[in-house]
Amino acid sequence: MHGRLAQWLKFLKTPVPVAPLITFRIIFGLLMAFSTLRFWWLGWIEDHFINTHFTFKYFGFEWVQLLPPEAMYALHGLMFIGAIGITLGLYYRWSALLFFLTFTYVELVDLTYYLNHYYFVSLVSLLLIVVPANCYFSLDVYFNPKIQSQQVPRWAIDIFKWQIGIVYIFAGIAKINTDWLIHALPLKIWLPPHSSLPLIGPVFNWEATAYLFSWFALFYDLFIVFFLVWKPTRLLAYLSVVLFHCLTGLLFPIGIFPLVMIGGTWIFFPESFHQKLLDKASNLFKRATFVPHKREDNQKVAVVKTPKYIAWILSIYFLIQLLLPWRYLLYPGNLFWTEEGYRYSWRVMLVEKAGTATFYVKDSRSGREGVVNNREFLREQQERLMAYQPDMILQFAHFLAEHYEREGVYQPQVRAEVYVTMNGRPSNLLIDPEVNLAAIKDSWRHKEWIIIAGREF
Amino acid sequence: MPIKEVSFFHLFGFFVIVCCSVSCTNDDQPVIPDFDRSAMLENYANNLIMPAYEQLFTKTQDLKNTWELFLAAPDLTGLENTQDAWEAAYLAWQAANAYNFGPAEEVGLNKSLVEEIGVFPVDAAGIENYLSQGATDLNNADRDTRGFLAIEYLLFRSTNDVLLNELQATDRQNYLTAIIDHLNDKLEAVVNAWPAFKNEFIENNGTSVGTSTSVLYNEFIRSYETIKNFKVGLPAGKQAGQTGPEPDLVESRYAHISLQTLKAHLQTIDAIYYGKGLNGEGIGLHEYLQNVVGGPELITSLEIQWANVQAALANVPTDRNFFELVEEEDASISALHTELQKHTRFFKSDMSSLLGLAITFSSNDGD
Known part of the structure; x- marks a missing residue:
């Protein structure tokens, strides 16, 4: 048993090419920068945080206060800087920390605005702090070539796959209930209002459409990660990611979440795909120093070491992630009705x-x-x-x-x-x-x- | 067969079949007869909203004319005619005050129509102050010193003998002329803008935030809650923190037609719900509800409670002054407030949920 664990840990520490993590970092950073600007531009900082008399608190975070208007704007400014820092890999860990803290603070100000996808963003930015996603194709490397490495331990990439997997699978499990599967509710309520959409609109008035969507969403959420992991199905699975999220993005006001998933799931693609992307991108910059070493040299570069405490922290983190969605079982009554143990469990667009x-x-x-x-x-x-x-x-x-x-x-x-x-x-x-x-x-x-x-x- | 092919295609095919077998029991019958929101919006625009504004504008023009006749030769008959014209106009306003959107919404420094001309209670001291200064440009943010109810104050604040006397003073006359003109200008702008706005209104037939159905519905709720909270609850001392009735807060404090206006306003709510307009009952929210999941059940319970509201309203004595009923904490007012309160959920959360309309005017993300 102990041997198995040791083997597993060794497997997780195996050096793998860093490219998938780099693209993930850049896509996430860009989307967050965009999201912050969008929030600002739509006037939501004002709508949510200015002239608000009362804010709902998160249990245990009652100390998080609404700040004066200037400070709320400043927080979003810092958030934007953090997101740009993540994208460029500039003062990377500090940028990730800055983004995580500012974003999470803003979320904690008012429970009203809790959304699973904001929770997801907080978690991903937390995970980004612990991975060396700046060790390649970053300004940190440009300024300090010594930190460059084309390889990272496997866990540094896999934790994001696990996190995405947790989101999808729990979202799928949550759909296993009578209303969703047998009555096609709430989709029977949510789809008909879209009947005025051009071309596909009338389809949303059919009962069959609500059933098809309910069941498709169930299978999609439950299995998509496995199909993304498995090479033979990966491309088709990715196409369904795009289809699924475009459709939900079209039908429901879920902001940039579809983009986050469409971009985030690239991490399941092989290293060669990401390397090609990065090579193309560096050609754009035409700066040899930006990416100092060619791929062939990477054997010589030391892999970033994994400190023991990181292993502990991540183990506990994922244990919590796996257990938290089940806490509802400790409460009596129907979860959807009482909402006791509802949050932080990837129950997305469910009722x-x-x-x-x-x-x-x-x-x-x-x-x-x-x-x-x-x-x-x-x-x-x-x-x-x-x-x-x-x-x-x-x-x-x-x-x-x-x-x-x-x-x-x-x-x-x-x-x-x-x-x-x-x-x-x-x-x-x-x-x-x-x-x-x-x-x-x-x-x-x-x-x-x-x-x-x-x-x- | 290579593994590659068994995998995703087959699974995909499998669940498409599962889905069909589950749903084909109904043979692709639409659950929902295709409800035409544009037709509903067209009914609202043609038969309710535009006629209400046009009717109202005629009445405010009448008010202006009778007032001008009075100015030419101030006498008791002239005063009474002006008062009658005000009452007619204000009752007509109750049929239009729920349509506070489109041409009536806030633009730049201009607040929405209801805030511009329908504020109550008015600030009597403020009015006296502005008129004594000759401030007829109305260039201030004190919207409780103009509009329908400021006119009411000046036309009804005392006995007609006193009024006839004081309305000979130029400062009062000038101020009244200014606020009657202001009222007419505001309404003229809205009435003139509607024909051009109509197509946009009908074509914007989605259900998300900012669409016509959503905006109309939200104003409908707001209007209903105004009745419950401000026309009944607050004067009757029903709000939290109040220690007793505050009759001075009734809608028509001086002309004492509060009960009539209340009835007229609730009738408008009824008309909007049923889509009742010029040509009788057309397509409205009621018909829309008939065509959604859970709608028929909601209609049944909603209409039972709506009848209770009507009954409570009919129970309020008409031979007594609403002001006094409120002051004496008459049981009929309490009962009316309770029934209005009970009805809220049917209009507000139940209806919005079934129709897929957000109870909000601002956009937001969900998940």
Whole structure:
């Protein structure tokens, strides 16, 4: 057993050509730079972070505060610089660290904007910090040729394949449920609104299309990584990556995620493909010094060593990645309804939910109870996402209790009547409307006040 | 057969077959009869929105004319005619105030039409201040000192004897003339812009953020919530933090037609839902719902609650002043507020979810 492990570790440390990692670094850096500019240009920094009264916190990251407008813009500026640094391989590790920290900070500011693909970006940039992706075709090499190496230990490339694999496979596993497979929900709801698209539009009104898409997406997510790894199927698999992500990008507002996947999965292509790309790119620059050594010389170049602590950190990292999506099993009730253990698990575009949450604040002395106008404190998107997620409902209730106490309400009791519709079914109460939320503390434990009994799903 | 060929093609073929066998039980019947959103938008434009604005503009022109007649020869009849013209115009506004988009939306320094001419409560002290300064250019950001309800204040703030007397003063006359002209200018711009905007409105028939259906739907929700929160909830002291009713916040504080305007406004919500316009019931959100997954079930529960709202509204005494009912915390007002609150989810989250419309005016990524 111990021998197997040692063999496996040895295998992971085998030197392999670095080229796939280099293209990955450049594509990721460029896309992130583009994404940051896009976010800025669309006015989303202002939409999300300026004139916002209240932000929803991540459990354990309550200390991450919304910063003043200038600082939010500055953070995005630094993020852009980090992304460019990653692309060029300039002060590479610092750039990756800068990008990781700024990007993650911005994400942590408000839980409202949690998206699986932002989580993915945070994770990839974290992984980029630990790999020597600047040891070839980078400005760091240009300025300091000594660090050049055309080979890296195998793990430095494979961790990205594993990460992508985890995303797809868990996204696939999540689709194994009655609504998705047997009822083709929510696609039966999501596709018809696209019937006005030119040419292919009418197809989205067919029931068959919703079934075809549901099942295709299931097989795609479950198996695509294996087909990408296996040489005979790789090209066809990649074509389906392009097809799949173009289609989802066309139909759903998922930003640059399709591009990230279409570019990111290049890492599954062989070294020769990447080397050709890089050779072409360096011809463009016509700077011999930029890529000082020809491929033939690479035997002489020392491989970057793998420190032991990196092995430990990565093992723990991937263990967490593999376990986290299963934590929902520790909670009772239907995961899609309660959302306990829902995040960080690659449950992507899986369920159609919407809610109306009406909060009531009661003065403990006078007994007078009033209705809250949520929009007084929340942005449209904050209200929309809060209205079906129990942990956010609780946070907002606590905010209301504090706010109205300051306004002179004596020991405010806050309750909420929350009706949620899921996959087109008639809406139902999500939580006990009589519970005083102000008296409840959030924790990892099951929220007893979620109504889970008697659900048909 | 080489391994290469067995692999992907076969698997792909396999699941295409699986998919077909699952779905072909329905023989490729569209689940959903092809719903024509353009036809719905056309009904809204031709039979609801444009007629509402045109009707309203005639009424505000009437107001302007009667006011000018009064100016020429101020007497009690002239005052009463102007007051009547205001009431007619303001009731007509209730049929148009939900269409706060397209030509009515915010552009540059101009706020949206509702913010420009429909703000309440008005700032009485502010109005007095501006008119005493002769500030008839209205070149300020205090939109609660002009519009329909500032006109109401000046035309109804006291007994007609007092009013007849004070409306002889030039500063009051000039200010009223200025804000009546302002009202007409704003409406004229919108009325004139709609015919040109109409095609764009009908052709923008998608469902994403910024499309006509999405914008119309979002304004519909906003309008409905205005009724619930600001026309009923706030004056009745139903909002969190309030310690009692605040009748001064009722919509028509001076002319006391709050109940009529409330009814007119809710009737507009009803008309939008059913697509009821010039030619009776046309294609509206109701028909759209009939054509989506889960729609018929929603319609059933929605309409039961909508009937409860109507019943609660009918229960509000018409022989009493709305202001006083609110002040006395009359049970009928409470009941109306509760029913409106209960109805919210049907219009808001249930409908948006089934129709695939985002409850938002700004774009965003999802996953």
